[in-house]
Amino acid sequence: MKKTINIPLGSQHISLLEPVRFRFECENEKIVAVDSDVGFVHRGIERACTTKFKFDGVGYVVARVCGLCAITHSLSYTAGIEKLLDAEITLKAKYLRVLLLELDRIHSHMLCLSHTCENAGFEAMFMRIMGDRELIMEIQELLTGNRVQFDFISIGGVNRDLSPEVAKIILERLKIVREKTLGYMDEFKNNWSLSLKFKGIGTLSLEEAYRFNAIGPLARASGLKIDVRNEIDYLPFSEIGFVMQTQSGGDINSRNIVRLNEIINSIEMCENVINGLPEGEIFTKIKGKPKGEVVVRFEAPRGELMYYIKGNGKPILERVRIKTPTFACIPAFSHIFVGQNYADAPAILASFDPCLSCTAK
Amino acid sequence: MQKIKVSLENIRAKIEDFYDEREWHFITLNGVALSEEKTEVQWIFSKYESLDDVVIYYAEIEQNEVVPSIVDMIPSAIISQRELVDMFGIEVEGSEKGLYLDKDSLQMPLSGCSL
């Protein structure tokens, strides 16, 4: 007689934000094996980039792979093409690109934290964090014109400038967001329904993080020091004040603390950019067609994003390969679930912060 | 960026010598369609805590050869191998079809063969 039963955490579930399906094999409430299915929203973007669009329009196509990390995709593609064409952009354009990258990181981490609170049963905190996230969305609308899909970066620089009135409004709002985040840190460390409930659940030790090549806040919460902002030099991160945040617990509580610390660090970096913005042009005209191959990596809010671009001198590219952070972490997810209680599965899944439109491109 | 050419017979031995868990980070597998019969398969690694150090091992294969699997040394390669099978139609040991594409959709969209 069989000892295990199969329970699906289906593609439609009341606690899931994303369309992913897991099938758990459970023996008396403990999970024994996991089978995962991604690919519900596959749209074939890699093939569209090499047949239908020319190389200067692909930056707008690739930004629509995901809504939460749209700026990182278009920035990586544009940085790769600028490397192939040997082009230099001005320091002011680099600073404006860093500003929008860090604003994007702040609102994506706030979304993940509020979803974690909802899974713990603390609905009031979920509503409060979402309400404070609106301050960041309004800043983004003043800067670029849109709340989610920015269309801000093109080959040679950025599209819009930062006027002094908008800079003043941004600095005032960031001060409010920083006070509120310090308040959240107090709640996440001392409130029993957010800190005690999450300790010791869904752990990933340092050895396992090395073995499964974990990336992003998942790896930094276990003590692994990996952050792509330390390993590239196309944008001046260390001048602006970037500091890597790590914890050593490896459970859900440590991941929340890492995300909160990253929000505080990003707010500092945005303020340094606005106060120290250099003079100059924001756009330089670049000519030529890309030829050769290049590998570019950037840090999205969920981990490391890699682009491989190959061109042969014609307006249409030969190969565009996108490696997204959630895709590379799926083996680590399947390993963490084994041995946990079935009732904890939605909370563990929300702490990974999966983004399925990036995964199934 | 450093590109090193290998063949299908000695790829497992080379990766076993080269790969150290604490020093090197495995990024992904990649395939490029060179012509109607040939495909290039790439294994991409990067070094922890050093500036822009990327190493690529590549091999050129025909459409009917079988690519050996490296899952026992690097467990996180299983998902990239399943994507290679779906997108290019080449066989990899121990990886099955069906990650992205269904049975009634366009098959092998990124390979060089015309459909």
Next chain:
Amino acid sequence: MFASFVKAFKNLFKEPQTIDYPATPIVKDEGYRGLIEYGQEECIYCLKCEKACPSGAILFVPVENPPKNEKNKKGLKYHYNPHLCIYCTECVRACPKPDEALWQSNKKPPIGIKDDKVNEEWFELERLKSKD
């Protein structure tokens, strides 16, 4: 716990956070990404905007009564589709005369409903263009 009682008491005397009634119209921002507008007399018919558009929302098609302009040698006319446009302003940056011949305005784009069949004429224009 006492802090929450004090806060609840103070909230009794604050003003409500809901919006005013009767409704006040929303003030539109100056930097709003609106429709692209065209000045026919200044255009030099270089066709750079058509090549730069990522989604193909601008088409120059040969017609029988073309607009009168000394630079219009092939008898072309400008057509623009606000439903295909993504309002990225690549065309304005590619134009040699950006504020006189092509610029971005503040107006709201139209709504597209399926029953109105808004793209039928556009498909005709694309067929005419591909025969050329």
